[in-house]
Amino acid sequence: MRARSTQEKIAVVSRYIVLSLLAVIFLLPFYLIVRNALMSDSQITSSHWVWFPVHPHWHNFVSLFHDPDAFMYEGLKNSALIAFGTLILQMLFSSMAGYALARIPMRGSNIIFFLILGTLMIPSAVTFVPTFALMATIGGVNTVWGILTPGVFSAFSIFLFRQFYLRFPDEIEEAGKLDGLGYFGIYWRLLLPNSVSIMMALGILAFVGSWNNFLWPLVIGQDPSAWTVQIVLSTFLTAQTVHLHELFAATAVAVAPLIVIFLFMQRYIMEGAKFSSGKE
Amino acid sequence: MSVTHQNPETRVKERNKSHLRTTLSFWAFMAPALIGLILFMGVPIIWGFLLSLSHAQNTIHFGHFIGIRNYTDLLTDPEFLNSLYTIVIFTLFIVPITFVFSLWLALMVNKVGRGKAFFRTVFFIPTAVSYAAASLIWRMSLFNGTAFGFVNHLTALFGMSPIAWIGTASPPWYWLVLVTVRIWLQVGFYMIIFLAALQEIPHSLYEAAAMDGATGGWQVLRYITLPQLRATSVSILLLCLIAAFQAFDEFYNILGGSGASSGNIGLARPPLVYIYSIALSSQDFGMGAAGGFILTALIVMFTVVQGKLFGFGESREGK
Numbered sequence: 001m002r003a004r005s006t007q008e009k010i011a012v013v014s015r016y017i018v019l020s021l022l023a024v025i026f027l028l029p030f031y032l033i034v035r036n037a038l039m040s041d042s043q044i045t046s047s048h049w050v051w052f053p054v055h056p057h058w059h060n061f062v063s064l065f066h067d068p069d070a071f072m073y074e075g076l077k078n079s080a081l082i083a084f085g086t087l088i089l090q091m092l093f094s095s096m097a098g099y100a101l102a103r104i105p106m107r108g109s110n111i112i113f114f115l116i117l118g119t120l121m122i123p124s125a126v127t128f129v130p131t132f133a134l135m136a137t138i139g140g141v142n143t144v145w146g147i148l149t150p151g152v153f154s155a156f157s158i159f160l161f162r163q164f165y166l167r168f169p170d171e172i173e174e175a176g177k178l179d180g181l182g183y184f185g186i187y188w189r190l191l192l193p194n195s196v197s198i199m200m201a202l203g204i205l206a207f208v209g210s211w212n213n214f215l216w217p218l219v220i221g222q223d224p225s226a227w228t229v230q231i232v233l234s235t236f237l238t239a240q241t242v243h244l245h246e247l248f249a250a251t252a253v254a255v256a257p258l259i260v261i262f263l264f265m266q267r268y269i270m271e272g273a274k275f276s277s278g279k280e
Numbered sequence: 281m282s283v284t285h286q287n288p289e290t291r292v293k294e295r296n297k298s299h300l301r302t303t304l305s306f307w308a309f310m311a312p313a314l315i316g317l318i319l320f321m322g323v324p325i326i327w328g329f330l331l332s333l334s335h336a337q338n339t340i341h342f343g344h345f346i347g348i349r350n351y352t353d354l355l356t357d358p359e360f361l362n363s364l365y366t367i368v369i370f371t372l373f374i375v376p377i378t379f380v381f382s383l384w385l386a387l388m389v390n391k392v393g394r395g396k397a398f399f400r401t402v403f404f405i406p407t408a409v410s411y412a413a414a415s416l417i418w419r420m421s422l423f424n425g426t427a428f429g430f431v432n433h434l435t436a437l438f439g440m441s442p443i444a445w446i447g448t449a450s451p452p453w454y455w456l457v458l459v460t461v462r463i464w465l466q467v468g469f470y471m472i473i474f475l476a477a478l479q480e481i482p483h484s485l486y487e488a489a490a491m492d493g494a495t496g497g498w499q500v501l502r503y504i505t506l507p508q509l510r511a512t513s514v515s516i517l518l519l520c521l522i523a524a525f526q527a528f529d530e531f532y533n534i535l536g537g538s539g540a541s542s543g544n545i546g547l548a549r550p551p552l553v554y555i556y557s558i559a560l561s562s563q564d565f566g567m568g569a570a571g572g573f574i575l576t577a578l579i580v581m582f583t584v585v586q587g588k589l590f591g592f593g594e595s596r597e598g599k
Contacts, residue, residue, distance in 0.1 A: 016395070019388055023402045029414065029464065030405075032421045032430060047427040093312040100309035104302060112310070119321045123579060125526050125552055126572040129559045130328035131320060133340035153316035183305035212410035214529040215552070219560060230412040234533055237416065247420060251413050258408040266401065273407075273472045276519070 033255065036248035037061075044244045060249040069239070071224045072250055075232035078221075079211055079254075082148045082228060086210040087203045089152040094202070095195060098161025099187050103173070113162065119155045124215070132219050142223040151210055157202050160275055164198050165191060201272035204265055208258060229254045328569040336566035350570035360571065363554045364578060370550065371524040371582070373459055378520050379513070382467045386474030387505070400475065404468035411465065411529030418461045419446065419534045423453075446534060446544050454535065454547055461530050466523070470516050477512040481505065514590055521586060525579045528552040551575045 036044050038056035064072050100106070101113050131150055132141075140146025168191060176186045217228040227235070233254055236247040262269060330342035332350055354360045389399050406414070422430050423445040432442040446454045485504050494500050506513075531550050537543030545553065551571065559568025 015388060015391060019392065019399050022385075023399060026402050026406060026464065026468075028430075029409075029417045029422060032417055033413075036421055045426070045428050049428075049433045093316065096309045097313035100306050104306040104309065106303065106306040109306065112314070116313075116317060119317055122321060122325065123522060123526055123576055125555070125579075126328060126576045127321065127324040129555065129565060129568040129572055130324035130331060132559070133327060133331065133565060134319075134323060136340050149316070150320040153313060153320055155317065155321075158313055182301070183309070187309070208408065212412075214410065214412050214532075215556070218532075219556070230410050233410075233412045233416055237419065237533060237536065242420075244420065247416065251416050255409050255413050258410075259405065262405055262408040263401070266404075269407075270404070270472050270476070273469055274476045276473075 030259075033248060033252050036244070037252040039245060039248075041244050044248070057245065060245045061253070064246045064249045064253070067243070067246055070236075070246060070250065071227055071232050072229075072253065074225060075227050075229040076253070078144055078147070078227065079229040081144055082151075082217075083207045083210040085148045086151045087207045089148075090154055090157055090206045091199050091203050093152065094154060094157035095161045095192065095199070096187070097158045098163075099165050099191055101158070101162045102165035103168070103186070103191075104183060116155045116158055120159070128215060128219055131216075135220055141220055142226045144226060146220050147217050147226065147228065148210075150216065151206075151213065154206070156276070157206070160198065160202060161195075164195065168194070197268070197271070200265070200268040201275060204261065204269050205272040205276070208261070208269075211258060328572060331566050331568075332570035332573055334566045336564070336569075338563045340565050342566070346566075350567045351574065354567060354570055354574060359549070360551070360554060360574075363549050363551045364575075366548050367525055367527065367550045368578075368582075370458070370527060370548075371521060373455070374462055374524045375517060375520050377459065378463055378467055378470060379517060381463065382470035382516070383474055383509075383513075385467065385471045386478060387501075389471065390475060390478050400472070403471055406464050407466070407469045409465060411461075412533055414461050414465055415530045415533035418457055418530075423457045446547075449547055452547070454544065457534060458530055458548065461534070462524075462527070466520070470520065473512060473516060474509065477509050478505070481508045510591070514587075517586060517590060518583065521582060522579060525575065525582070526552055528556070532556075551578075 035052060037060060038058065039050075039053045039060075040057050043050065043053060043057075064070055097116075101109055127150075135141050135146045140149070172190055173186055176190050181189060211228075212230065213228070214230050214234070217226075217231050218234070221227055221231060229250075233247075233250055236242065236250060327342070331340075333345050333347060334342040335344045335346045335349075336342060385403055389396060389403070392399060424430070424432065425442060425444040425447050426432065427436065427442050429442065429445070431445070435443065443453060445457050481504070485508070486500065489500055489504050494503065527550050531545065531548060531553050535543055535545040535547060535549075537545065552575065555568050555571035555575070558564050558571060
């Protein structure tokens with residue numbers, strides 16, 4: 001290998017310096033969450049900056065879950081229900097539809113496919129008011145299922161499942177038919193077991209989107225019993241008196257599960273991110 | 281089924297039976313998704329359109345039709361026009377900054393040898409955080425207007441007095457708060473997409489460029505990398521633009537009121553926040569629905585203009 005010129009070395013070193021500085025800036029908000037979540041109110045508001053509390057106030061988390069006005073426990077429970085529900089139902093329904101569009105010969109299925117694609121272009125700005133009206137009519141206001149259901153149906157997931165199943169080898173399907181499998185058997189026994197990677201990628205994306213969603217839960221869940229964890233966070237800001245230590249502890253609790261998911265399932269999430277730009 | 285000694289009639293019956301089975305299977309597999317999309321996309325579009333033509337104050341039912349008055353009222357409402365203006369300015373800042381920053385990050389991280397995975401993770405991890413949570417940190421800690429805000433603490437080291445980041449109209453520091461939070465949240469996501477696209481550029485192109493005497497990073501970037509990233513760039517610009525126009529969470533949470541005060545949302549109220557308050561607070565569902573259609577029209581307009589400028593992304597890229 002040829003020796004690197006001084007110029008190249010400088011370029012490499014300066015690249016590391018710039019990226020490291022940026023990394024510090026990008027991690028700063030996480031540091032602030034942890035720092036403030038472990039401090040008392042007076043420590044947080046002190047004009048003398050302390051980088052880290054000598055005696056961390058772990059008790060903040062206890063008082064957060066015991067604060068009857070915070071609804072932290074309900075928020076977490078609702079968010080978990082909604083995120084897992086969205087994940088499971090969206091993967092099931094989208095893969096079923098994707099399979100039908102890709103593998104079951106049917107006159108007019110292309111028209112249905114393009115109609116489904118068309119809904120991709122409808123922004124939530126135009127649907128959230130009438131969807132609220134719809135929910136008010138069918139009794140979905142202030143319910144967990146009312147928050148959950150609209151997020152289940154994703155043209156985007158259906159589209160990607162269809163593309164995925166189009167590439168599924170014909171030979172395997174033929175072999176299945178010879179073994180006496182019908183359409184349901186082929187889907188259940190052959191396609192689903194081979195869809196784990198795409199389901200992980202799209203499923204995590206659906207989970208994260210659902211957990212972090214804000215506008216729709218705000219519109220539909222006005223009663224504390226239907227608040228998601230994001231709404232709970234937001235109400236800390238609108239409360240009469242702001243309990244800073246609980247506010248930051250709540251932020252830590254709301255963010256932590258997703259950080260864990262991201263760190264452990266990074267490969268799938270990056271796969272999902274690529275999907276969403278239209279790449280396969 | 282037995283295939284021997286069938287007369288033509290039963291064979292036709294068998295074929296019809298299998299045809300029927302195929303049809304039933306198709307609709308059975310499609311049904312949940314199709315019903316859901318009709319219920320939560322089709323119905324709201326029609327309902328919303330009829331609502332937007334109705335006087336629907338305190339009611340979710342359409343029927344008291346007033347023509348396009350909701351639209352004309354909104355388009356002559358200075359507050360609504362102001363909100364459209366606000367979101368256009370916001371988008372014009374957010375889209376180019378996000379685009380250039382995420383592309384630049386991807387190019388930098390792509391060149392790193394050791395530590396690449398670390399940097400990729402660090403820049404990507406903010407994607408896990410919700411707008412609500414990030415807004416909270418930005419408002420209550422990072423850009424807190426008092427002396428215990430982090431940025432104010434840093435500026436105090438240089439002898440500056442605390443800045444009320446979201447409290448004043450001039451200077452409009454709140455834009456810095458609103459723009460930085462969105463950039464922090466989304467830049468890593470787009471960086472990942474760019475990184476994936478960068479890896480797909482054939483290495484032979486760079487070798488050919490080197491042989492043709494392309495010198496310096498700029499020429500390679502301009503004549504090889506950027507053209508190869510074209511389709512990816514177009515879809516990122518599109519995603520970023522549509523998301524920016526529908527900004528709600530950070531405006532609502534950073535500028536929104538607390539307790540009895542109405543907050544600073546008057547400084548920069550995007551259309552979605554305004555539509556939300558028309559529909560959910562003032563209970564004027566007709567006007568709220570009309571606002572949604574106007575905002576959508578604006579998004580379509582900007583998408584078309586952007587498409588004319590940068591192309592709509594080539595379909596040939598789809599494999």
